[in-house]
Amino acid sequence: MKNLFLFLIILSWQTIKSQNIIQLWQPYTVNILPNCGARDFEKEFSITTNSNEAIKLYNFNTHGTEYRIFYEGKKVEEKDSISLTALKPAVFKIRFDTMPRNQDSLHLTYTTSIDSMEIFKQGYIHFLFKGFIISRFPFTEKDYVVELSKSCLDSIRVYFPSGGTETGTRLYRSGNLKKMFRYIWYNWGDDKKSFITFYRKDIGRYLVQQASCWTADSFWLTIK
Numbered sequence: 001m002k003n004l005f006l007f008l009i010i011l012s013w014q015t016i017k018s019q020n021i022i023q024l025w026q027p028y029t030v031n032i033l034p035n036c037g038a039r040d041f042e043k044e045f046s047i048t049t050n051s052n053e054a055i056k057l058y059n060f061n062t063h064g065t066e067y068r069i070f071y072e073g074k075k076v077e078e079k080d081s082i083s084l085t086a087l088k089p090a091v092f093k094i095r096f097d098t099m100p101r102n103q104d105s106l107h108l109t110y111t112t113s114i115d116s117m118e119i120f121k122q123g124y125i126h127f128l129f130k131g132f133i134i135s136r137f138p139f140t141e142k143d144y145v146v147e148l149s150k151s152c153l154d155s156i157r158v159y160f161p162s163g164g165t166e167t168g169t170r171l172y173r174s175g176n177l178k179k180m181f182r183y184i185w186y187n188w189g190d191d192k193k194s195f196i197t198f199y200r201k202d203i204g205r206y207l208v209q210q211a212s213c214w215t216a217d218s219f220w221l222t223i224k
Contacts, residue, residue: 022051022114029126029133030094036152042095045125047084054083056113057090057123063107066100067127069093094127103129131195134221136161143220149203150224157195158221162188163212171196171221174205181206198223 026047034041049055058081062069069076070093076082084090100106106127115121130153132146148156160169165188171181186193202223209218 022049022055024049024051024055024112024114024123026123026125027135028124029128029135031132032094032127032129033132033147033151033153033156034096034099034129035147035150038099040095040097042093043127044091044093046089046091047123048086048089049084050086052086054085057082057084057110058113059109059111061109063105063109064102066102066106067094067096069108070095100129131157131159133159134161136163143222145222145224146198147224148198148200155197155199157197159191159195160184160208160210162186162194163210163217164188164214165212167194167210167212169194170209172207172209174207174220177207 024047027045030043030045032043047057060069060076060078060080071082071090076092082090106129108125108127110123112121112123134144146156146158160167166185167188168183168185170183172179173181182196184193184196204223206221206223207218208221210216
């Protein structure tokens with residue numbers, strides 16, 4: 001009984017400690033699908049944390065001149081330092097003055113003030129033009145919209161998240177929820193199998209159902 005009591009104390013302490021780990025959440029990719037022929041356009045994204053103490057972001061690098069980053073209406077420079085807390089996320093806006101030439105290689109890097117082994121100190125965000133990624137975290141949206149018809153693309157790959165070691169993803173057209181439209185199965189991190197290519201003939205609304213060893217969920221996907 002004494003050993004069991006000691007074990008419960010240690011387990012409770014480890015649980016409390018794990019809940020106090022400072023974390024930072026960022027989109028590893030930002031979906032950007034501008035209207036065909038658009039000259040200037042912009043997209044918003046956020047970086048959040050669970051820390052009550054201020055976390056700093058600095059050493060911002062756009063790796064070129066294809067776009068600019070803004071925070072609270074001001075252009076972000078490499079020398080700038082931006083703070084965020086659990087109650088005040090950092091909301092950025094990426095702005096393009098014209099259609100970029102190097103669409104496959106556009107990314108943003110920055111450094112965080114969190115010096116620990118819990119998260120990576122270096123931040124990296126990829127801006128995606130020729131695909132659409134549905135991220136697992138934060139998985140709060142229940143209706144994802146891909147505006148394929150407004151873009152210059154004839155088709156687009158939509159990448160689905162992994163719910164565990166193995167994930168099965170089923171799609172049904174909104175007009176016929178009994179007949180499955182597509183099914184894919186993939187392992188964790190398998191980018192060669194975790195996508196479905198949609199063409200202009202596939203424009204419509206789809207119910208997506210996902211199941212894995214860890215979780216199950218559903219949401220709507222609209223190809224416009």
